[in-house]
Amino acid sequence: MKIIVCMKQVPVKDSLLKIKDDNSWVHEDELNYEINESDHYALETALRLKEAHGGEVVILTMGPERVKEAIKQGLAKGADRALYINNADFTSIDPMTNAKVLAAAISPETPDLVLAGLQTDDNGSGQTGVILAENLGLPHTSIVMEIEKLDNGIKVKRELESGWFQWIELPLPALLTIQSGINQIRYATIKGIMMAKKKEVKELALSDLGLSGADVAAGSTGLDFQKVYVPEKTKQALILEGDPKDVAEQLADKLKNEAKVF
Amino acid sequence: MAYSELTEEQTMLRDMVREFAKNEIEPLAAEIDETCAYPIDNIRQMAELGLLGIPFPEKYGGAGMDTMSLALALEEIAKACGSTCLSLAAHTSLCATPIYLFGSEEQKQKYLVPLASGAAIGSFCLSEPGSGSDAGAATTVAVREGEHYVLNGNKLWVTNAGLADTFVVFAKTDPEQGVRGISAFIVEKGTEGFIIGKKEDKLGVRASDTRPVSIEGCRVPKENLLGEENKGFRQALVTLDGGRIGIGAMSVGLAQAAMEKAAAYSQEREAFGSLIGDFQAIKWMLADMATEIHAGRLMVHHAARLRDAGQPYTKEAAMAKLFSSEAAMRATKNAIQIFGGYGYTRDYPVERYWRDAKLTVIGEGTSEVLRLVVSRELLKEFA
Numbered sequence: 001m002k003i004i005v006c007m008k009q010v011p012v013k014d015s016l017l018k019i020k021d022d023n024s025w026v027h028e029d030e031l032n033y034e035i036n037e038s039d040h041y042a043l044e045t046a047l048r049l050k051e052a053h054g055g056e057v058v059i060l061t062m063g064p065e066r067v068k069e070a071i072k073q074g075l076a077k078g079a080d081r082a083l084y085i086n087n088a089d090f091t092s093i094d095p096m097t098n099a100k101v102l103a104a105a106i107s108p109e110t111p112d113l114v115l116a117g118l119q120t121d122d123n124g125s126g127q128t129g130v131i132l133a134e135n136l137g138l139p140h141t142s143i144v145m146e147i148e149k150l151d152n153g154i155k156v157k158r159e160l161e162s163g164w165f166q167w168i169e170l171p172l173p174a175l176l177t178i179q180s181g182i183n184q185i186r187y188a189t190i191k192g193i194m195m196a197k198k199k200e201v202k203e204l205a206l207s208d209l210g211l212s213g214a215d216v217a218a219g220s221t222g223l224d225f226q227k228v229y230v231p232e233k234t235k236q237a238l239i240l241e242g243d244p245k246d247v248a249e250q251l252a253d254k255l256k257n258e259a260k261v262f
Numbered sequence: 263m264a265y266s267e268l269t270e271e272q273t274m275l276r277d278m279v280r281e282f283a284k285n286e287i288e289p290l291a292a293e294i295d296e297t298c299a300y301p302i303d304n305i306r307q308m309a310e311l312g313l314l315g316i317p318f319p320e321k322y323g324g325a326g327m328d329t330m331s332l333a334l335a336l337e338e339i340a341k342a343c344g345s346t347c348l349s350l351a352a353h354t355s356l357c358a359t360p361i362y363l364f365g366s367e368e369q370k371q372k373y374l375v376p377l378a379s380g381a382a383i384g385s386f387c388l389s390e391p392g393s394g395s396d397a398g399a400a401t402t403v404a405v406r407e408g409e410h411y412v413l414n415g416n417k418l419w420v421t422n423a424g425l426a427d428t429f430v431v432f433a434k435t436d437p438e439q440g441v442r443g444i445s446a447f448i449v450e451k452g453t454e455g456f457i458i459g460k461k462e463d464k465l466g467v468r469a470s471d472t473r474p475v476s477i478e479g480c481r482v483p484k485e486n487l488l489g490e491e492n493k494g495f496r497q498a499l500v501t502l503d504g505g506r507i508g509i510g511a512m513s514v515g516l517a518q519a520a521m522e523k524a525a526a527y528s529q530e531r532e533a534f535g536s537l538i539g540d541f542q543a544i545k546w547m548l549a550d551m552a553t554e555i556h557a558g559r560l561m562v563h564h565a566a567r568l569r570d571a572g573q574p575y576t577k578e579a580a581m582a583k584l585f586s587s588e589a590a591m592r593a594t595k596n597a598i599q600i601f602g603g604y605g606y607t608r609d610y611p612v613e614r615y616w617r618d619a620k621l622t623v624i625g626e627g628t629s630e631v632l633r634l635v636v637s638r639e640l641l642k643e644f645a
């Protein structure tokens with residue numbers, strides 16, 4: 001089974017985020033990064049499938065130069081090789097763009113299975129994996145906790161709400177997004193660490209992916225990223241007075257038209 | 263890329279061990295300190311990761327890394343648990359290393375491969391009831407009888423003794439010659455007349471398994487003589503030179519752990535309407551800890567690098583261990599001070615760090631003996 005694992009680096013949990021003066025993003029150079037939590041579990045799942053059924057585990061990572069650290073860690077744990085896309089020049093970093101670029105890197109590899117983390121611990125959109133499946137034209141299941149290999153596909157356990165689960169069968173190739181905490185993540189062995197530098201890390205430029213700068217330019221997906229800011233705190237309280245029916249109407253109006261919560 | 267003094271592999275090793283120690287070793291440290299239970303499960307896990315043979319070549323079952331990598335790993339483990347660190351340091355630096363340095367090819371295949379791959383655990387038997395610092399005054403003897411040497415005597419303070427498979431034992435083959443009549447032998451666990459005694463009840467590193475060994479007519483095959491006859495004292499000194507880098511790293515780790523805990527506490531605990539970390543008295547203690555830890559770490563790394571480069575390092579290793587261990591005593595003592603009454607209880611780990619640190623100014627050369635070593639090396643330059 002050839003398995004591609006999408007991995008991302010995110011700021012270390014509990015990092016102090018400082019927003020840039022122009023509100024364009026946070027100061028990244030002051031942060032330490034680690035592999036996104038659920039991506040660890042995706043990698044572990046892939047390595048176990050490979051150990052049980054043979055095949056190859058390929059890491060796919062996109063990000064600035066620093067993400068090569070994450071690649072090395074994954075290779076040290078036992079992945080066979082890696083694909084790396086430097087996105088330092090991309091002006092659009094929304095899930096649509098990411099999925100578009102990742103799909104272009106995955107397609108020529110024709111994997112049997114693509115695994116991604118359920119969501120990233122930084123933006124937490126939970127979108128990249130599923131949009132990627134759509135772009136690749138693959139069946140997908142999200143929040144996966146267990147995978148069983150069948151003769152003609154796989155059977156997966158996915159998490160539903162309030163402690164419920166569902167077993168689903170899928171044909172291969174397929175894409176799964178993996179839930180955190182589903183297995184015991186291994187540590188890299190020293191042997192793995194020493195072997196990591198001998199493994200292939202293929203760097204892919206946009207041109208290798210058949211894409212151009214326009215594909216990764218701000219606004220190319222229709223999403224307009226305006227600014228990052230700390231939620232504003234105001235000490236304003238509005239007390240609505242009158243009879244209950246009247247107050248309820250006023251409240252509904254304010255929630256809808258002022259607070260815009262629905 | 264940020265400036266780093268470490269290679270990519272060394273950085274990855276350090277990060278892996280840091281995470282492993284934090285998740286798997288630290289949670290058990292207080293309990294095994296209390297119960298004196300040898301951290302056997304942790305040692306097995308460390309063996310799987312390749313941590314029992316860090317500085318040995320792959321062809322001997324090792325990880326193919328170096329002394330620097332061993333120092334990095336020992337520091338990280340000491341941050342989590344002094345006992346586990348001492349056990350690993352003794353196994354690697356005191357038992358496997360002399361076999362690697364002085365053993366024949368057959369001895370390396372038979373004994374180093376299992377030690378380095380973690381299938382076997384090792385011990386080092388030099389100290390005796392009547393001789394520690396003055397190791398040359400040892401009274402254990404080895405007499406050649408045909409195909410064997412027959413050993414008689416008593417050893418004390420043998421780290422890992424209760425669980426070790428392989429022991430490097432020093433005994434006098436020519437007692438008339440004093441230190442020039444000592445030889446080293448490899449003794450297997452269970453050899454008749456090699457009797458492991460009762461576990462010591464210690465102040466610190468309580469989970470590290472320290473025992474006396476009495477040797478009564480123990481017959482060791484002549485093939486188990488390590489290197490040449492009567493060269494044992496020099497072999498012991500060379501072994502201890504390297505071992506001191508490890509104890510230096512252990513000291514740095516204990517001091518670092520104490521500093522981290524004390525610094526965090528100083529940012530939580532309030533007195534007289536402010537954080538105790540706002541008092542200059544506390545800040546200065548923390549600043550001294552940080553400065554001495556930094557200096558000690560650089561000294562340990564420097565000695566490790568000299569050893570890896572094949573250059574003389576006796577003086578630097580002695581200095582690194584002397585300075586780091588005494589710095590660890592100050593740092594751990596002051597960490598208790600910063601924690602106040604809480605620090606004096608077993609509810610917090612700082613008193614354990616201090617008890618564990620006390621071993622570092624005694625084992626593998628007391629501070630006094632190390633000052634002798636440093637001054638001897640220094641004065642050679644002026645003689």
Ligand SMILES: Cc1cc2nc3c(=O)[nH]c(=O)nc-3n(C[C@H](O)[C@H](O)[C@H](O)COP(=O)(O)OP(=O)(O)OC[C@H]3O[C@@H](n4cnc5c(N)ncnc54)[C@H](O)[C@@H]3O)c2cc1C
Pocket residue numbers: 352356385386387388389392393394395396418419420421422464467472621624625626627628629630631634
């Ligand atoms: C937990 C633990 C684990 C150990 N593990 C091992 C092990 O695995 N294998 C092993 O062989 N040994 C081991 N040791 C023994 C250790 O190396 C000795 O305890 C140490 O070398 C000191 O020897 P001693 O205890 O006999 O003290 P002594 O040599 O009797 O020293 C007593 C005091 O006199 C001082 N002193 C001695 N000589 C001089 C001098 N010339 N000038 C000034 N002061 C001097 C010492 O510094 C010390 O303060 C271990 C010890 C401990 C506590």
